[in-house]
Amino acid sequence: GEDVEQSLFLSVREGDSSVINCTYTDSSSTYLYWYKQEPGAGLQLLTYIFSNMDMKQDQRLTVLLNKKDKHLSLRIADTQTGDSAIYFCAEGTGRRALTFGSGTRLQVQP
Amino acid sequence: EPEVTQTPSHQVTQMGQEVILRCVPISNHLYFYWYRQILGQKVEFLVSFYNNEISEKSEIFDDQFSVERPDGSNFTLKIRSTKLEDSAMYFCASSDNRADSWGRANVLTFGAGSRLTVL
Numbered sequence: 001g002e003d004v005e006q007s008l009f010l011s012v013r014e015g016d017s018s019v020i021n022c023t024y025t026d027s028s029s030t031y032l033y034w035y036k037q038e039p040g041a042g043l044q045l046l047t048y049i050f051s052n053m054d055m056k057q058d059q060r061l062t063v064l065l066n067k068k069d070k071h072l073s074l075r076i077a078d079t080q081t082g083d084s085a086i087y088f089c090a091e092g093t094g095r096r097a098l099t100f101g102s103g104t105r106l107q108v109q110p
Numbered sequence: 111e112p113e114v115t116q117t118p119s120h121q122v123t124q125m126g127q128e129v130i131l132r133c134v135p136i137s138n139h140l141y142f143y144w145y146r147q148i149l150g151q152k153v154e155f156l157v158s159f160y161n162n163e164i165s166e167k168s169e170i171f172d173d174q175f176s177v178e179r180p181d182g183s184n185f186t187l188k189i190r191s192t193k194l195e196d197s198a199m200y201f202c203a204s205s206d207n208r209a210d211s212w213g214r215a216n217v218l219t220f221g222a223g224s225r226l227t228v229l
Contacts, residue, residue, distance in 0.1 A: 004152075031215045042114070042201060042220035043153070050215070088153060092216050097143060097166055100153035 002026040004101035006089055011107045018076040020104045022089030025070065029091040032065060033098065034074045037086045046074070046087075076106075084108045112136040116202050116221035124229055126191050131224045133185045133202030141165070142185045143203040143218060144177065153201070159185065192228045199223045 003025045012018045024032070030051050035043040049056045049063045049072075056063045062075040076083055086103040115134045123129050135142050144156040157167040159177055176188045185204075189196055203218040 033215070035220075040222065042116075042222040043203075043218075044220070045217060048215045048217070090153075095141065095165075095216055097155045097158050097168075098216065098218060099155065100145070102150075102152040 006101040114221035135204030139204035
């Protein structure tokens with residue numbers, strides 16, 4: 001079945017860039033998603049990328065997709081303490097349910 | 111901004127008891143989902159629901175689980191006889207079902223979750 005893998009933890013200093021990585025197995029995935037979960041809250045959609053794109057930029061967020069290697073990354077520029085959260089990568093096709101990774105906990109040191 | 115609401119936020123139950131988790135999806139959404147996350151593990155898909163029937167379910171969603179849309183607003187997940195391994199955070203989500211294979215993304219809006227603790 002489909003699988004999505006992420007590293008569990010990332011620590012950066014405030015003002016630095018953060019790069020969160022994700023790999024997936026389903027080559028038929030048409031969309032790749034990034035969700036953010038803050039303490040006590042649900043998963044909030046940050047951004048998504050269509051599989052025929054290799055980059056998408058949205059303010060401080062840059063998503064890179066390497067479809068050949070099935071590798072997705074999320075770069076957060078000028079990381080702030082408010083960016084501390086768990087970040088989930090997910091993949092999906094059409095109306096099929098999304099498959100999520102286990103999440104990467106981002107800790108931002110002041 | 112419209113949101114998905116879930117109740118209760120936390121429920122503690124004894125093994126073998128029935129539990130019902132409730133969700134109010136966004137009003138104009140047509141697809142509804144339940145996911146769960148056992149502490150430290152992946153967010154796992156349980157079931158999706160459309161047009162008053164299950165459209166997709168995972169291996170986790172066995173005979174102990176059921177879903178229902180009893181009225182026009184609520185979407186419930188019932189666990190008939192809880193087990194210790196059912197302890198998890200359960201997330202409800204909804205989408206407007208405008209996704210298609212090559213056109214638009216399936217954007218899910220999640221609730222804050224219901225934490226279930228089975229003793």
